[in-house]
Amino acid sequence: MPGPATNPGPASSSAEPVRRWPDLVKGHGTGNDFVLLTDADAALDLDPVAVASLTDRHRGLGADGLIRAVRTQALLAVEPGLADVLGADAARAEWFMDYRNADGSVAEMCGNGIRVYLRYLVDQGLVALPDGAALAVGTRAGVLDVRAEGDLVAVAMGRWGAPGGDAALAAGFDAEVSVAGVEGARPGLSITMPNPHVVIAVASDAELAAAELTRPPAVVPVPPQGTNVEIVQALGERVEAWTAVGEIRMRVHERGVGETLSCGTGACAAAVAARVWAGPGAPDVWDVHVPGGTVRVVLAPDGEVELIGPAVLVADVRPR
Numbered sequence: 001m002p003g004p005a006t007n008p009g010p011a012s013s014s015a016e017p018v019r020r021w022p023d024l025v026k027g028h029g030t031g032n033d034f035v036l037l038t039d040a041d042a043a044l045d046l047d048p049v050a051v052a053s054l055t056d057r058h059r060g061l062g063a064d065g066l067i068r069a070v071r072t073q074a075l076l077a078v079e080p081g082l083a084d085v086l087g088a089d090a091a092r093a094e095w096f097m098d099y100r101n102a103d104g105s106v107a108e109m110c111g112n113g114i115r116v117y118l119r120y121l122v123d124q125g126l127v128a129l130p131d132g133a134a135l136a137v138g139t140r141a142g143v144l145d146v147r148a149e150g151d152l153v154a155v156a157m158g159r160w161g162a163p164g165g166d167a168a169l170a171a172g173f174d175a176e177v178s179v180a181g182v183e184g185a186r187p188g189l190s191i192t193m194p195n196p197h198v199v200i201a202v203a204s205d206a207e208l209a210a211a212e213l214t215r216p217p218a219v220v221p222v223p224p225q226g227t228n229v230e231i232v233q234a235l236g237e238r239v240e241a242w243t244a245v246g247e248i249r250m251r252v253h254e255r256g257v258g259e260t261l262s263c264g265t266g267a268c269a270a271a272v273a274a275r276v277w278a279g280p281g282a283p284d285v286w287d288v289h290v291p292g293g294t295v296r297v298v299l300a301p302d303g304e305v306e307l308i309g310p311a312v313l314v315a316d317v318r319p320r
């Protein structure tokens with residue numbers, strides 16, 4: 001097994017190279033699970049092979065991803081290109097969520113991960129936050145506001161995008177997706193949140209269950225940066241406190257991971273696609289039922305998206 005993260009590089013020139021993982025915490029949001037660690041000064045080199053070894057479900061701790069808590073200013077010193085993403089907002093965010101997929105690849109954002117990250121920062125005493133107050137968190141998708149409300153955490157995810165433009169939104173698709181176990185190639189709608197997603201629909205429980213997601217779905221045209229794929233079944237809508245709430249069931253194949261029990265950015269993309277497909281008058285509030293639970297997605301008229309769901313810390317881990 002490759003060694004843990006090491007970093008004798010410029011970011012830690014005065015520090016000893018890190019030869020083993022620091023203490024870790026395991027957490028999850030609707031079953032999308034993560035290992036979290038603090039590296040305030042950006043001294044660790046998160047080598048992809050070492051990350052993949054740590055998240056391995058048989059030889060490591062097992063997780064869909066790794067989250068590093070790092071001070072935004074420290075990360076900017078070693079990744080100056082992030083200044084373009086964060087802009088002047090960087091000053092608002094003391095802490096940055098550095099997210100890695102289980103295969104060690106870097107992703108723009110993680111909607112379940114950022115909720116767990118908020119719990120982690122508070123649990124570790126890195127921030128003090130009254131219930132209901134928002135914390136600005138740096139991410140590779142920009143600075144996002146996150147707030148805890150009781151058992152739930154709400155994230156202002158920013159605006160969704162449609163890389164296929166108005167033509168794709170009018171047609172309802174801009175890609176074809178073949179999933180093992182699902183008959184035929186299905187029309188898919190590409191949505192950025194801001195990481196890439198392609199959403200397809202199935203008609204029944206049986207079709208959703210039949211999808212074989214141990215292999216990545218084939219997407220045409222091939223997305224240059226890879227993509228997450230969501231399979232969605234419409235369940236109808238109900239009225240809750242005078243508000244129409246759409247309901248969908250979703251399974252996901254995540255880029256850099258495989259099938260997961262939940263994907264927060266994917267749930268947002270799925271809700272956007274479901275609203276596009278449902279047409280005018282469709283709800284703005286969606287409950288997305290995933291194998292690991294339920295998250296809520298609220299779509300504002302200006303394209304802003306809010307994601308609300310649980311976030312749980314389950315264990316402290318002292319690595320060897």
Ligand SMILES: N[C@@H](CCC[C@H](N)C(=O)O)C(=O)O
Pocket residue numbers: 032101106107108109110111112113195196228254255256257260262263264265266
């Ligand atoms: N599970 C996450 C998404 C993680 C990143 C994704 N696999 C990608 O590569 O884009 C979520 O909850 O959003």
